[in-house]
Amino acid sequence: MSARLHALANPARFGRFARRALPWTAWLAALCIGAGLVWGVFIAPPGAPPPEGQGETVRIIYVHVPSAWMSLFVYACVAAASAGALIWRHPLGHIVARAASPVGACFALLTLATGSLWGAKMWGAWWVWDARLTSVLILFFLYLGHIALTHAFDDPARGARAAAILALVGVVNLPIIKFSVDWWNTLHQPASIIRRDGPAIDAQMLAPLFLMIFGFTFYFFTVLLLRARAELAALRTRALKLRMLAA
Amino acid sequence: MDGIGKFLEMGGYAAYVWPALGLTVLVLAGLLVASVKSVRRREAELARLEAEAGRGDEG
Numbered sequence: 001m002s003a004r005l006h007a008l009a010n011p012a013r014f015g016r017f018a019r020r021a022l023p024w025t026a027w028l029a030a031l032c033i034g035a036g037l038v039w040g041v042f043i044a045p046p047g048a049p050p051p052e053g054q055g056e057t058v059r060i061i062y063v064h065v066p067s068a069w070m071s072l073f074v075y076a077c078v079a080a081a082s083a084g085a086l087i088w089r090h091p092l093g094h095i096v097a098r099a100a101s102p103v104g105a106c107f108a109l110l111t112l113a114t115g116s117l118w119g120a121k122m123w124g125a126w127w128v129w130d131a132r133l134t135s136v137l138i139l140f141f142l143y144l145g146h147i148a149l150t151h152a153f154d155d156p157a158r159g160a161r162a163a164a165i166l167a168l169v170g171v172v173n174l175p176i177i178k179f180s181v182d183w184w185n186t187l188h189q190p191a192s193i194i195r196r197d198g199p200a201i202d203a204q205m206l207a208p209l210f211l212m213i214f215g216f217t218f219y220f221f222t223v224l225l226l227r228a229r230a231e232l233a234a235l236r237t238r239a240l241k242l243r244m245l246a247a
Numbered sequence: 248m249d250g251i252g253k254f255l256e257m258g259g260y261a262a263y264v265w266p267a268l269g270l271t272v273l274v275l276a277g278l279l280v281a282s283v284k285s286v287r288r289r290e291a292e293l294a295r296l297e298a299e300a301g302r303g304d305e306g
Contacts, residue, residue, distance in 0.1 A: 041268065042254075056258035063271040106278050114267040121263045219275060226282040233289035240296050 014092065014232065018225040025222040032215030036062060040208035060118045061201075062209060065193070066216040067110040071139060072174055074104030074220060078146065079171045082164035092228075094160040095235070097167060098150050099227035103220055105143035111136055123187055131184035135177040142170040156238075 040062040078097045085093025115133070120126045127133065149163040150156075176183075181190045192200040199206055257264040 057260045057263055059264050060267045106274050110271050110274055113270055117263045117267045223282050226286045230286040230289045233293040237293045
Protein backbone atom coordinates (compact mmCIF):
# COMPACT_ATOMS: atom_id res chain seq x y z
CA MET A 1 0.00 0.00 0.00
CA SER A 2 2.69 2.40 1.07
CA ALA A 3 4.87 1.37 -1.89
CA ARG A 4 1.97 1.98 -4.24
CA LEU A 5 1.33 5.39 -2.71
CA HIS A 6 4.97 6.25 -3.16
CA ALA A 7 4.80 5.19 -6.79
CA LEU A 8 2.07 7.82 -7.23
CA ALA A 9 4.42 10.42 -5.82
CA ASN A 10 6.11 10.49 -9.17
CA PRO A 11 4.32 13.47 -10.77
CA ALA A 12 4.26 11.99 -14.26
CA ARG A 13 2.84 8.74 -12.93
CA PHE A 14 0.26 10.60 -10.83
CA GLY A 15 -0.72 12.59 -13.91
CA ARG A 16 -1.29 9.39 -15.88
CA PHE A 17 -3.26 7.87 -12.99
CA ALA A 18 -5.43 11.01 -12.68
CA ARG A 19 -6.13 11.06 -16.40
CA ARG A 20 -7.17 7.41 -16.40
CA ALA A 21 -9.30 7.64 -13.23
CA LEU A 22 -11.04 10.93 -14.03
CA PRO A 23 -13.59 9.74 -16.62
CA TRP A 24 -14.65 6.94 -14.25
CA THR A 25 -15.15 9.10 -11.18
CA ALA A 26 -16.83 11.84 -13.24
CA TRP A 27 -19.34 9.50 -14.89
CA LEU A 28 -20.08 7.66 -11.66
CA ALA A 29 -20.67 10.99 -9.91
CA ALA A 30 -22.99 12.25 -12.64
CA LEU A 31 -24.88 8.96 -12.73
CA CYS A 32 -25.34 8.62 -8.96
CA ILE A 33 -26.25 12.27 -8.36
CA GLY A 34 -28.59 12.37 -11.35
CA ALA A 35 -30.36 9.16 -10.36
CA GLY A 36 -30.41 10.11 -6.67
CA LEU A 37 -31.98 13.52 -7.37
CA VAL A 38 -34.61 12.16 -9.74
CA TRP A 39 -35.45 9.29 -7.39
CA GLY A 40 -35.36 11.37 -4.22
CA VAL A 41 -37.07 14.53 -5.39
CA PHE A 42 -39.47 13.27 -8.03
CA ILE A 43 -40.23 9.62 -7.29
CA ALA A 44 -39.75 8.75 -3.61
CA PRO A 45 -42.92 9.37 -1.61
CA PRO A 46 -42.76 12.70 0.20
CA GLY A 47 -41.10 12.04 3.49
CA ALA A 48 -41.81 8.38 3.98
CA PRO A 49 -42.49 8.45 6.85
CA PRO A 50 -42.42 12.09 7.84
CA PRO A 51 -40.98 11.37 11.29
CA GLU A 52 -42.13 14.55 12.97
CA GLY A 53 -44.58 15.62 10.32
CA GLN A 54 -41.93 17.33 8.28
CA GLY A 55 -43.84 16.93 5.05
CA GLU A 56 -41.96 17.80 1.89
CA THR A 57 -39.17 19.65 3.70
CA VAL A 58 -37.71 16.23 4.40
CA ARG A 59 -36.49 16.21 0.78
CA ILE A 60 -33.76 18.59 1.88
CA ILE A 61 -32.20 15.48 3.41
CA TYR A 62 -30.96 14.40 -0.05
CA VAL A 63 -28.51 17.29 -0.19
CA HIS A 64 -28.05 18.07 3.52
CA VAL A 65 -26.91 14.66 4.79
CA PRO A 66 -24.53 13.87 1.88
CA SER A 67 -22.98 17.35 2.24
CA ALA A 68 -22.56 16.85 5.97
CA TRP A 69 -20.95 13.43 5.57
CA MET A 70 -18.64 14.72 2.88
CA SER A 71 -17.61 17.72 4.96
CA LEU A 72 -16.35 15.24 7.60
CA PHE A 73 -14.88 12.76 5.11
CA VAL A 74 -12.98 15.47 3.21
CA TYR A 75 -11.59 16.82 6.48
CA ALA A 76 -10.37 13.34 7.39
CA CYS A 77 -8.69 13.18 3.96
CA VAL A 78 -7.04 16.57 4.48
CA ALA A 79 -5.79 15.45 7.90
CA ALA A 80 -4.53 12.09 6.58
CA ALA A 81 -2.74 13.79 3.69
CA SER A 82 -1.23 16.31 6.11
CA ALA A 83 -0.02 13.51 8.38
CA GLY A 84 1.50 11.81 5.34
CA ALA A 85 3.30 15.01 4.44
CA LEU A 86 4.52 15.82 7.96
CA ILE A 87 5.44 12.36 9.22
CA TRP A 88 6.48 10.40 6.10
CA ARG A 89 7.29 13.42 3.94
CA HIS A 90 5.10 12.03 1.21
CA PRO A 91 5.41 14.48 -1.69
CA LEU A 92 1.74 14.24 -2.60
CA GLY A 93 0.56 14.97 0.96
CA HIS A 94 0.58 18.75 0.82
CA ILE A 95 -0.74 18.69 -2.74
CA VAL A 96 -3.73 16.55 -1.82
CA ALA A 97 -4.44 18.60 1.34
CA ARG A 98 -4.34 21.84 -0.64
CA ALA A 99 -6.50 20.41 -3.40
CA ALA A 100 -9.10 18.94 -1.04
CA SER A 101 -9.71 21.66 1.51
CA PRO A 102 -11.65 24.12 -0.72
CA VAL A 103 -13.92 21.21 -1.68
CA GLY A 104 -14.50 20.46 2.00
CA ALA A 105 -15.22 24.12 2.67
CA CYS A 106 -17.93 24.03 -0.01
CA PHE A 107 -19.49 20.93 1.55
CA ALA A 108 -19.44 22.48 5.02
CA LEU A 109 -21.03 25.65 3.66
CA LEU A 110 -23.74 23.61 1.92
CA THR A 111 -24.37 21.67 5.12
CA LEU A 112 -24.92 24.90 7.03
CA ALA A 113 -27.01 26.56 4.30
CA THR A 114 -29.29 23.62 3.55
CA GLY A 115 -29.63 22.92 7.28
CA SER A 116 -30.56 26.54 7.82
CA LEU A 117 -33.32 26.32 5.21
CA TRP A 118 -34.57 23.12 6.84
CA GLY A 119 -34.41 24.58 10.34
CA ALA A 120 -36.12 27.78 9.31
CA LYS A 121 -39.26 25.79 8.61
CA MET A 122 -38.97 22.99 11.19
CA TRP A 123 -37.59 24.89 14.18
CA GLY A 124 -38.75 28.33 13.18
CA ALA A 125 -35.16 29.59 13.32
CA TRP A 126 -32.49 29.97 10.65
CA TRP A 127 -29.77 29.50 13.23
CA VAL A 128 -29.44 28.34 16.83
CA TRP A 129 -26.24 27.98 18.88
CA ASP A 130 -26.82 24.28 19.15
CA ALA A 131 -23.83 21.93 19.67
CA ARG A 132 -24.18 20.25 16.27
CA LEU A 133 -24.57 23.50 14.34
CA THR A 134 -21.79 25.26 16.22
CA SER A 135 -19.31 22.40 15.75
CA VAL A 136 -20.04 22.31 11.99
CA LEU A 137 -19.55 26.08 11.85
CA ILE A 138 -16.15 25.54 13.50
CA LEU A 139 -15.38 22.91 10.85
CA PHE A 140 -16.16 25.50 8.17
CA PHE A 141 -13.80 27.99 9.83
CA LEU A 142 -11.10 25.28 10.11
CA TYR A 143 -11.32 24.83 6.34
CA LEU A 144 -11.10 28.60 5.79
CA GLY A 145 -8.12 28.81 8.16
CA HIS A 146 -6.45 25.94 6.33
CA ILE A 147 -6.91 27.61 2.95
CA ALA A 148 -5.70 30.96 4.31
CA LEU A 149 -2.61 29.43 5.94
CA THR A 150 -1.47 27.70 2.75
CA HIS A 151 -1.37 31.11 1.10
CA ALA A 152 -0.10 33.08 4.09
CA PHE A 153 3.66 32.76 3.49
CA ASP A 154 5.92 33.75 0.62
CA ASP A 155 7.55 30.37 0.99
CA PRO A 156 4.86 27.80 0.00
CA ALA A 157 6.65 25.08 2.00
CA ARG A 158 6.19 27.04 5.23
CA GLY A 159 2.53 27.67 4.45
CA ALA A 160 1.95 24.00 3.69
CA ARG A 161 3.57 23.00 6.99
CA ALA A 162 1.54 25.46 9.06
CA ALA A 163 -1.67 24.40 7.33
CA ALA A 164 -0.85 20.73 7.91
CA ILE A 165 -0.40 21.34 11.65
CA LEU A 166 -3.74 23.19 11.80
CA ALA A 167 -5.41 20.32 9.92
CA LEU A 168 -4.10 17.77 12.42
CA VAL A 169 -5.10 19.82 15.46
CA GLY A 170 -8.58 20.29 13.99
CA VAL A 171 -9.18 16.54 13.92
CA VAL A 172 -10.51 16.76 17.51
CA ASN A 173 -13.51 18.52 16.04
CA LEU A 174 -14.60 15.45 14.03
CA PRO A 175 -15.74 13.25 16.95
CA ILE A 176 -17.23 16.35 18.57
CA ILE A 177 -19.43 16.86 15.50
CA LYS A 178 -20.35 13.18 15.27
CA PHE A 179 -21.27 12.77 18.93
CA SER A 180 -22.56 16.31 19.58
CA VAL A 181 -26.14 15.05 19.29
CA ASP A 182 -25.48 12.46 22.01
CA TRP A 183 -23.30 14.48 24.38
CA TRP A 184 -25.42 17.58 24.45
CA ASN A 185 -29.10 18.24 24.44
CA THR A 186 -29.45 19.50 20.91
CA LEU A 187 -32.26 20.75 18.75
CA HIS A 188 -30.67 18.86 15.87
CA GLN A 189 -32.13 15.40 15.46
CA PRO A 190 -29.93 12.46 16.53
CA ALA A 191 -28.19 10.08 14.15
CA SER A 192 -30.84 8.33 12.06
CA ILE A 193 -28.81 6.22 9.65
CA ILE A 194 -25.90 4.69 11.58
CA ARG A 195 -27.65 3.38 14.68
CA ARG A 196 -27.42 0.21 16.67
CA ASP A 197 -31.00 -0.79 15.86
CA GLY A 198 -30.77 0.08 12.18
CA PRO A 199 -31.67 3.18 10.23
CA ALA A 200 -34.62 5.19 11.48
CA ILE A 201 -35.35 6.32 7.95
CA ASP A 202 -37.81 4.60 5.67
CA ALA A 203 -36.19 2.29 3.11
CA GLN A 204 -37.88 4.28 0.34
CA MET A 205 -35.76 7.28 1.29
CA LEU A 206 -32.64 5.36 2.19
CA ALA A 207 -31.92 4.14 -1.36
CA PRO A 208 -31.87 7.57 -3.06
CA LEU A 209 -30.04 8.98 -0.04
CA PHE A 210 -27.22 6.46 -0.43
CA LEU A 211 -27.12 7.13 -4.17
CA MET A 212 -26.55 10.81 -3.35
CA ILE A 213 -23.86 9.96 -0.79
CA PHE A 214 -21.99 7.78 -3.34
CA GLY A 215 -22.47 10.47 -5.97
CA PHE A 216 -21.03 13.18 -3.71
CA THR A 217 -18.07 10.91 -2.90
CA PHE A 218 -17.32 10.35 -6.59
CA TYR A 219 -17.78 14.08 -7.19
CA PHE A 220 -15.20 14.80 -4.48
CA PHE A 221 -12.65 12.44 -6.04
CA THR A 222 -13.28 13.95 -9.49
CA VAL A 223 -12.67 17.48 -8.29
CA LEU A 224 -9.77 16.32 -6.09
CA LEU A 225 -7.98 14.74 -9.07
CA LEU A 226 -8.53 17.87 -11.16
CA ARG A 227 -7.30 20.20 -8.42
CA ALA A 228 -4.31 17.99 -7.58
CA ARG A 229 -3.29 18.06 -11.26
CA ALA A 230 -3.57 21.85 -11.19
CA GLU A 231 -1.49 22.04 -8.00
CA LEU A 232 1.18 19.76 -9.49
CA ALA A 233 1.36 21.83 -12.67
CA ALA A 234 1.68 25.02 -10.57
CA LEU A 235 4.45 23.44 -8.51
CA ARG A 236 6.41 22.36 -11.58
CA THR A 237 5.85 25.77 -13.19
CA ARG A 238 7.32 27.41 -10.10
CA ALA A 239 10.32 25.08 -10.06
CA LEU A 240 10.90 25.63 -13.76
CA LYS A 241 10.70 29.41 -13.37
CA LEU A 242 13.24 29.32 -10.55
CA ARG A 243 15.57 27.16 -12.66
CA MET A 244 15.23 29.50 -15.63
CA LEU A 245 15.93 32.48 -13.39
CA ALA A 246 19.04 30.80 -12.01
CA ALA A 247 20.30 29.87 -15.49
CA MET B 248 -50.41 20.86 -15.49
CA ASP B 249 -52.11 20.80 -12.14
CA GLY B 250 -49.92 17.86 -11.12
CA ILE B 251 -46.73 19.75 -11.95
CA GLY B 252 -47.92 22.87 -10.14
CA LYS B 253 -48.76 20.83 -7.08
CA PHE B 254 -45.39 19.14 -7.26
CA LEU B 255 -43.54 22.44 -7.52
CA GLU B 256 -45.39 23.71 -4.44
CA MET B 257 -43.71 20.99 -2.37
CA GLY B 258 -46.65 20.85 -0.01
CA GLY B 259 -46.29 24.56 0.70
CA TYR B 260 -42.57 24.30 1.46
CA ALA B 261 -41.35 25.33 -2.00
CA ALA B 262 -39.50 28.35 -0.57
CA TYR B 263 -37.31 26.00 1.51
CA VAL B 264 -36.91 22.84 -0.57
CA TRP B 265 -36.06 24.37 -3.96
CA PRO B 266 -33.44 26.86 -2.72
CA ALA B 267 -31.70 24.04 -0.79
CA LEU B 268 -31.55 21.83 -3.90
CA GLY B 269 -30.70 24.73 -6.21
CA LEU B 270 -27.93 26.09 -4.02
CA THR B 271 -26.30 22.66 -3.77
CA VAL B 272 -26.35 22.14 -7.55
CA LEU B 273 -25.07 25.70 -8.08
CA VAL B 274 -22.15 25.44 -5.62
CA LEU B 275 -21.04 21.98 -6.79
CA ALA B 276 -21.30 22.94 -10.48
CA GLY B 277 -19.43 26.20 -9.84
CA LEU B 278 -16.61 24.43 -8.00
CA LEU B 279 -16.31 21.86 -10.79
CA VAL B 280 -16.14 24.55 -13.50
CA ALA B 281 -13.57 26.55 -11.52
CA SER B 282 -11.43 23.43 -11.01
CA VAL B 283 -11.55 22.48 -14.71
CA LYS B 284 -10.59 26.04 -15.67
CA SER B 285 -7.70 26.14 -13.22
CA VAL B 286 -6.27 22.78 -14.37
CA ARG B 287 -6.47 23.90 -18.02
CA ARG B 288 -4.83 27.26 -17.28
CA ARG B 289 -2.02 25.82 -15.17
CA GLU B 290 -1.22 22.88 -17.44
CA ALA B 291 -1.17 25.22 -20.45
CA GLU B 292 1.21 27.57 -18.64
CA LEU B 293 3.47 24.65 -17.72
CA ALA B 294 3.48 23.36 -21.30
CA ARG B 295 4.34 26.84 -22.61
CA LEU B 296 7.21 27.19 -20.11
CA GLU B 297 8.53 23.69 -20.85
CA ALA B 298 8.56 24.46 -24.56
CA GLU B 299 10.39 27.70 -23.81
CA ALA B 300 12.90 25.97 -21.56
CA GLY B 301 13.40 23.26 -24.19
CA ARG B 302 14.24 25.87 -26.81
CA GLY B 303 16.60 27.53 -24.35
CA ASP B 304 18.46 24.26 -23.75
CA GLU B 305 18.97 23.72 -27.46
CA GLY B 306 20.18 27.25 -28.03
